Amino acid sequence: MxxxxxxxxxxxxxxxxxxxxxxxxxxxxxxxxxxxxxxxHQLWWTNREARRGAERKVEALEREWGGGGAGNRTGDGDDSATSVPSTPARPSDGIGSPDTPDTPDTRDTRTGQQAVTARQSRPTWSQAYAVLSIPRLGLRVPVAEGVSKQNVLNKGYVGHYRGTGQPGQAGNFALAGHRNTHGEPFRYLNRLRAKDVVEVETRSATYTYAVDRTLPQTSARDSGVVRPIPRSVVKPRYGYSEPGYYITLTTCTPEYTSKYRLVVWGKLVSVRPR
Known part of the structure; x- marks a missing residue:
């Protein structure tokens, strides 16, 4: 062996x-x-911290303005609300912040309808100065000037595209927000449907917009969607051809990527002074 x-x-x-x-x-x-x-960290912690920070900022703005949120004053039959025509009498000059009440003091001599014009000054860069509310999404977040990731979007805020209009102004009030991570305020933006309510509350008034159209996907460089008369330069059949009072909400799509942009447009339907 x-x-x-x-x-x-x-x-x-x-x-x-x-x-x-x-x-x-x-x-x-x-x-x-x-x-x-x-x-x-990315999917849970950043959301947790950004949401907390955004909630605190909304509360701080409401304390500064001396009253409750826009949702507390929403209702049918509000005699203080001013309706807004779909086509403005003339475009508002300049870009500014809602520090001064917007009043319907411009009359279109051709139609006799009232139009809202904004007499505003520029908001401070990265400063939160308004609150965006979307009841369908259960969303209520601060709006800050600029779309810097570090100073605005990563805080869970919605950012205002510098150079576009302000709330209540003739033209296009254009906003951007994260769809994933850092509070992801626009996570479910794709769920918005025509006539859904979008409210923007400022120190002076609450501006109510109604969702009108959606562009499901376009290039991240499609600058046409935030122009005063918004219209996609990539997909020209999406957008508008006449001046008006518009709001534009943009975010990344598909989820967890930044390759394309999802765009939701709305039109101003009423203004309620504080």
Whole structure:
């Protein structure tokens, strides 16, 4: 009977292989845990912190303005609400903030209808100065000037595109918000339907818009959607051809990517002074 002989060199090689495999397994487990923590941070922690910060800012704005939110004053038969024509008498000059009440003091001599014009000054860069409410989405978040990720969007705020109109102005009040992470205020923007209510509350008034049209997907560089008369330059059949009082809401699509943009448009239907 032959007895197998195991050489010491073979044992050493097997031991080295085991150590290599063990070390490799530990590295893979460590990398997996780090990636998991990163995912948790992005998908949970950033949302938690941004939402808390946004809620605190909304509360601070309401205290500063000295009253409850826009939702507390919404209702049918509000005699203080002023209706707005679909076509303005003339475009409002300049870009500004809603520090001064907007009053329907411009009359279209051709139609006899009233139009709202805004006499406003520029808001401070990255400063929250309004509150956006979308009842269908259960959303109520601050609106800040600019669309900087670090100073605005990553705080859970909605950002105002610099150079577009302000609430209540003739033209286009254009906003951007995250769809995923950092509060993701526009996570469910695709759920909005025609006639859904979008409200923008400022120090001086509450502006109510009604959702009118949706552009499901366009290029991230489609600048036409935020022009004073919004119309996609990528898909020209989407948009408008006449001046009006518009709001534009933009976010990334599909979810968890930033390749394309989803766009929702609305029209101003009423103004309620505070």
């Amino acid at each position: 032959r007895v197998p002989v195991v050489q010491h060199s073979s044992r050493r090689r097997l031991a080295r292989r085991r150590r290599v495999w063990w070390a490799g397994g530990e590295v893979l487990v460590t990398v997996g845990l780090v990636l998991l923590l990163l995912v948790v």
